[in-house]
Every structure is written in structure tokens, then in C-alpha cells.
Amino acid sequence: MVQVTNEKREQERHIVVFRLNGTLFALDIQSVQEIVKQSDIVSVPGAPPFILGIVNLRGRIMAVVDTKQLLGIGETPADKVLVMVVQIGEHLVGFTEVEQVTRITTDMIEPVSDLVSPEEARRLEGVLKLNDKLVLLLDAKRLLDEETIAASLEPK
Numbered sequence: 001m002v003q004v005t006n007e008k009r010e011q012e013r014h015i016v017v018f019r020l021n022g023t024l025f026a027l028d029i030q031s032v033q034e035i036v037k038q039s040d041i042v043s044v045p046g047a048p049p050f051i052l053g054i055v056n057l058r059g060r061i062m063a064v065v066d067t068k069q070l071l072g073i074g075e076t077p078a079d080k081v082l083v084m085v086v087q088i089g090e091h092l093v094g095f096t097e098v099e100q101v102t103r104i105t106t107d108m109i110e111p112v113s114d115l116v117s118p119e120e121a122r123r124l125e126g127v128l129k130l131n132d133k134l135v136l137l138l139d140a141k142r143l144l145d146e147e148t149i150a151a152s153l154e155p156k
Contacts, residue, residue: 031140062092
């Protein structure tokens with residue numbers, strides 16, 4: 001009996017769910033260091049359009065990414081206050097639009113359909129059904145590469 005419980009526990013995952021233009025997305029909580037209130041963002045001249053700017057997070061410089069622009073589905077209003085902090089390589093990156101944290105099991109994750117472009121499929125770990133709604137589970141390691149972040153933080 002104990003072995004079944006341990007196997008079930010290994011299959012459970014926590015995810016952070018966020019909504020962008022009515023579509024639900026999620027990241028594995030292990031990819032998320034923390035969720036913080038957005039502070040004053042300093043714009044970086046010459047940065048890609050999806051980089052809102054940088055902030056000082058307890059002495060570390062962090063790029064803040066407009067998740068909607070990164071995924072090509074619009075822009076995030078400036079009044080959004082919660083930011084997911086994700087470590088990508090050596091860099092901290094903040095993503096906007098947090099909605100909830102919830103638990104799933106790995107068997108809930110379905111493979112990505114052929115209807116998604118190869119570029120978008122690369123960013124997705126899979127699709128899952130959560131409370132009768134479809135959620136696109138993003139792969140944080142493939143969402144944004146370290147080179148792009150580093151290049152966007154360099155002074156122009």
C-alpha cells in the first residue's frame with residue numbers, strides 16, 4: 001500500500017495557471033521561484049518588444065516579459081500587478097498574468113496536437129483539462145532562451 005501512495009505522489013505536480021486573452025496557460029511550479037507584486041519597471045532601449053523592462057528584485061536585476069507579446073497574442077495592460085519569477089539559466093525573468101496555483105497528475109497531460117505550429121509546439125509540454133477547461137502547459141526551459149534574455153539586458 002505505501003508503494004502505491006509514493007507512486008501517486010511522484011505523479012502529482014503543482015502548476016501556476018495564468019490567463020492570456022481568454023486562453024489558459026500553465027507552468028510547472030518547480031520552474032517558478034516566487035510570485036511578486038510588480039514594481040516600477042525600467043524600460044530597456046533596443047530590447048525586444050516582449051521585454052517590458054527590468055526591475056530590481058532584492059538586489060538582482062530581473063527582466064519582465066510581457067507574456068502575451070512573447071506568445072504573439074497581444075499586449076498586457078500596464079496595471080497587472082503579479083509577476084511569476086522564473087530562473088532561466090543565470091537570469092531571473094518575470095512573467096505577467098498569474099491566476100492560480102493548482103495540483104495536477106501527470107496522466108492529465110495530453111500530447112500537443114498537430115494543429116499547433118512546430119515553433120509553438122516546441123514551447124509546450126502538453127495540454128491538460130482542468131475544471132472542464134483546456135490549459136496549455138508551457139515548458140519554461142523552452143519558453144525563452146538564455147541568450148535572448150542576456151542580449152535584451154545588454155546596454156545598447
